[in-house]
Ligand SMILES: [Fe+2]
């Protein structure tokens with residue numbers, strides 16, 4: 001979007017030059033041409049060549065008229081921080097000690113519906129992906145990043161409508177969505193989606209976003225419980241992924257650079273180390289969502305309990 005605006009302004013400067021060059025007369029023409037040339041030089045000086053690896057225009061040519069200068073951030077070792085989508089203060093060391101086996105036993109009718117809905121979704125997922133866990137992880141993360149955004153958005157709107165605080169839950173759910181998206185940004189470095197997988201993601205997103213949106217409107221208690229169980233399944237999938245890595249069925253390649261920076265992993269970490277920290281993240285999401293559902297189950301709104309902000 002920015003580059004379109006910038007290019008159109010550049011084109012405007014160019015066309016001014018052409019117009020003045022072809023139709024202007026004498027001193028007035030020269031003065032305008034000089035002014036435009038100066039403006040052009042000013043633009044050239046301001047030109048920021050962006051070279052990064054998380055979404056920037058590698059060829060540069062980006063010009064800012066708005067006084068927004070890129071802030072140069074460095075890592076602890078003094079080298080430049082290359083990720084624009086997250087900054088060093090948003091990174092963390094994963095808590096690998098978290099209990100992976102914790103399970104919410106479904107007792108109420110609603111919990112059982114949530115539990116068996118998730119269990120039944122496992123069947124087509126297993127059939128589609130078989131044991132291709134890299135691909136499976138990448139595809140499922142495209143879905144996993146949706147609930148936090150939907151829940152966060154609905155709580156945001158509720159906070160606006162009611163003139164009240166959210167107790168930190170908006171941020172907590174948006175943090176979860178962002179964390180899941182970082183899982184996707186990581187796995188797409190080791191597994192490339194095929195065209196029909198991209199098409200599937202497109203279709204599934206359309207259905208799942210709307211289904212979850214309606215479910216959250218109807219019953220946040222149910223919606224959070226579903227996500228709690230989805231996270232339990234995610235932990236299981238990543239455990240199977242680790243087993244395949246240990247057996248040598250899946251190559252334990254070096255960890256993507258983005259993962260090393262995001263989870264502050266040692267420089268020579270491997271894919272196995274990445275799956276370990278991602279699995280720990282899923283366990284944290286499981287706790288947050290079951291907790292949120294429990295708050296509703298006790299007849300409260302989420303803001304009644306302090307939100308587990310920064311819970312990794
Ligand atoms: Fe995830």
Ligand SMILES: [Fe+2]
Pocket residue numbers: 144180231234281282285286
């Ligand atoms: Fe998750």
